[in-house]
Amino acid sequence: MNRIQNFKNGLIKDNPVFSLFLGICSTLAITTSINNAIGMGVSVIIVLTMSNVIISMIRKITPDEIRIPVYIVIIATLVTIIQMLIQAFAPALNESLGVFIPLIVVNCIILGRAESFASKNGVFDSALDGIGMGCGYTLAVLAMSVIREVLSTGGILITNPFNTAQVILDLTLFPEDFTISLFGSPVGAFITFACLAAAVGAYKTHLDSKEKAKEK
Amino acid sequence: MKKILHLTLFLAIVSVLAGGALAFFNEITEPVIAKNNEKQEQESLLEMYPDADPSTFEAIDISDLDSTTINKVYQYNDLYIFNMSVPGYKDGTTFLVSINSSDLTIDKFIAISNGDTSGLGTQVLEDPFKESLEGNLADGELDTISGATVSSQPVVDGIHEAAEKISQLK
Numbered sequence: 001m002n003r004i005q006n007f008k009n010g011l012i013k014d015n016p017v018f019s020l021f022l023g024i025c026s027t028l029a030i031t032t033s034i035n036n037a038i039g040m041g042v043s044v045i046i047v048l049t050m051s052n053v054i055i056s057m058i059r060k061i062t063p064d065e066i067r068i069p070v071y072i073v074i075i076a077t078l079v080t081i082i083q084m085l086i087q088a089f090a091p092a093l094n095e096s097l098g099v100f101i102p103l104i105v106v107n108c109i110i111l112g113r114a115e116s117f118a119s120k121n122g123v124f125d126s127a128l129d130g131i132g133m134g135c136g137y138t139l140a141v142l143a144m145s146v147i148r149e150v151l152s153t154g155g156i157l158i159t160n161p162f163n164t165a166q167v168i169l170d171l172t173l174f175p176e177d178f179t180i181s182l183f184g185s186p187v188g189a190f191i192t193f194a195c196l197a198a199a200v201g202a203y204k205t206h207l208d209s210k211e212k213a214k215e216k
Numbered sequence: 217m218k219k220i221l222h223l224t225l226f227l228a229i230v231s232v233l234a235g236g237a238l239a240f241f242n243e244i245t246e247p248v249i250a251k252n253n254e255k256q257e258q259e260s261l262l263e264m265y266p267d268a269d270p271s272t273f274e275a276i277d278i279s280d281l282d283s284t285t286i287n288k289v290y291q292y293n294d295l296y297i298f299n300m301s302v303p304g305y306k307d308g309t310t311f312l313v314s315i316n317s318s319d320l321t322i323d324k325f326i327a328i329s330n331g332d333t334s335g336l337g338t339q340v341l342e343d344p345f346k347e348s349l350e351g352n353l354a355d356g357e358l359d360t361i362s363g364a365t366v367s368s369q370p371v372v373d374g375i376h377e378a379a380e381k382i383s384q385l386k
Contacts, residue, residue, distance in 0.1 A: 066223050070230050077234035081241045088248035091256075 003128055010132030013207065016109045017140035018200040023109040026100045027141055028189040034158055037145035039093045041138025043086070043101060047078050048110050048137075049130035052118040054078075056126035059119050071114045072105070079105045090161045109137060144192050152184035261290065261297060264312055264324050268292065281381055285374050289385065295323055296385060298378040302370035307331020309340050309371055313378060315354045317386065320379050325349045330367065337367030354379035 016022045023044075030036045054074050055062075062070055083101045087094045094101065104110065113133055118126040149156060155172040159165075182188045258270045276289045276296075287310075288299040297314040311327040327341045339345060339361050345368065348359045354375050360368040 061226075063223050063226055066227050069227060073227075073230050073234050077237055080238055084241050084245040084249070088245035088252070091249075091252045 003125065006125070007128050007132040010129065010136040011139060012136070012200065013204060015136045015140055015200060016112075016133050017137055018197045019204065020109075020112075021197075022112055023107045023137060024193070026103060026107060027137075027144065028186065028193060030097060030100050031141050031145040031148055031189060031192070032152075032184055033096070033149050034142065034145045034156060035093070035161065036096050037138075037141040038158075039086075039090070039097055039161055040100065041134070041141050043082050043097075044104060044107070044109070044137050045131060045134030047075065047082055047104055048113060048134040049127055050078050051075050051110055051114055052126040052130035053123055055114045055118040056121060056123045062119075067119065068111075068115075071111060071119075075110055075114070076105045092159075093161045109133060140196070143196055144189070147192050147196075148183045148188055151180045152182070152188065154179045257288070257299075260299075260312060260326070260328060261292075264297065264314060264326055265292065273297070276385060278385075281384060283377065283381060285377060286381065289381075294318060296378075296382055298374075300374045300378065302374040304330065304340075304367040304370055305332040305337050309337075309367065311340075311371060311374075313349075313354075313375055315375075315378060315382060317382055320354045320382065322349050322352055322354050322375065325375075327371075332364075332367045336364045339364050340368050340371055349375070 010016065012019075014020060017024060017027050026040065030040045051071075051074055055071055058070075079102060082104075083094075086097075086101060113129060117129045121129070146156070150173060154174050154176050156169060157167065157171075158169040159167050180188075183192065258273065261273050262268065262270060272292060274291045276291055278286060278289050281289075285300050285302050286298055287301055290297040290299075292314070294317050295314045296317055297312060299310075299312055301310045302308050307330070309327055309330045309332075311325065313325045314323040315321070316323055325346050327346070330338050330341050332338060332340075345361055352358055358372045358375060360372055
């Protein structure tokens with residue numbers, strides 16, 4: 001029960017982006033299209049889960065004084081491996097995500113979870129936490145990118161990341177004359193982010209007041 | 217003393233393991249990445265000459281050309297195709313230009329990317345500029361774009377340089 005709760009918390013209540021405000025930089029930058037969001041989300045889930053597992057595995061033999069450098073080496077290695085794989089097998093994705101793939105190394109979600117969860121909990125729990133938090137991040141970037149892409153292009157376009165010529169979904173919701181190009185720019189990213197963070201905040205307050213009412 | 221040794225050794229072992237993992241994955245992905253890049257390059261050449269057989273583009277060794285702007289040179293029949301990156305207002309322009317080796321006329325010009333001001337510098341990507349270059353002599357007078365001189369002049373200079381280097385390539 002507790003484990004499921006942990007996993008679920010990462011999705012909305014303790015969402016790393018909208019609630020813990022971690023890793024916002026990449027969130028603002030790459031959410032211009034749904035393709036990017038999916039690619040980035042999957043990369044973060046993989047890196048986060050694997051780093052959590054490895055760090056949890058070596059938590060008992062890691063000397064406390066050098067734990068941060070050790071974590072950084074592990075995370076950087078994983079990110080570089082992911083980057084090489086993306087470069088080799090999904091070059092189009094590599095081009096559109098650009099510098100934000102190597103920057104996953106300094107994404108605070110990953111070091112944050114390593115330090116606050118994986119270094120204190122077992123391998124299985126850490127893996128679950130990694131998947132939960134990774135899904136939370138993915139959910140956040142997906143929500144932002146759907147809003148931004150629909151408003152700035154008037155539709156949704158998803159292509160196969162391994163072959164950009166292959167279109168998986170091409171939806172036009174309203175004509176191009178009514179699009180708001182502002183949402184494709186950084187300003188739009190901040191507006192979208194603020195609205196979603198406010199919504200998650202309101203939901204959290206609602207949950208808290210419900211709990212308090214129960215206690216009474 | 218023992219403590220320091222322990223810490224150093226631990227970090228060293230972690231780093232060696234990390235290095236090993238990276239080397240292993242590099243081994244797997246490196247040939248695929250090289251192949252991808254080669255394919256991408258050929259695609260841009262094919263955009264220039266859609267009917268050509270990709271194997272007829274012959275890459276030329278430019279190690280003794282001594283140029284900072286020429287990235288690559290290909291030979292295609294009696295044409296030399298230059299892949300060049302020239303500076304501009306901000307990020308500059310990367311383009312392909314094919315020059316006839318006998319009379320130095322510009323056969324085709326394709327601007328691949330330009331990182332300058334949108335609407336001004338980026339005019340080097342548009343058709344009027346391309347059309348103003350094609351068919352003219354690569355070592356003769358070429359038009360720049362008024363209002364975007366900082367972006368278009370280096371392109372023209374680059375083409376002049378390419379024309380100059382052709383004598384060395386022959």
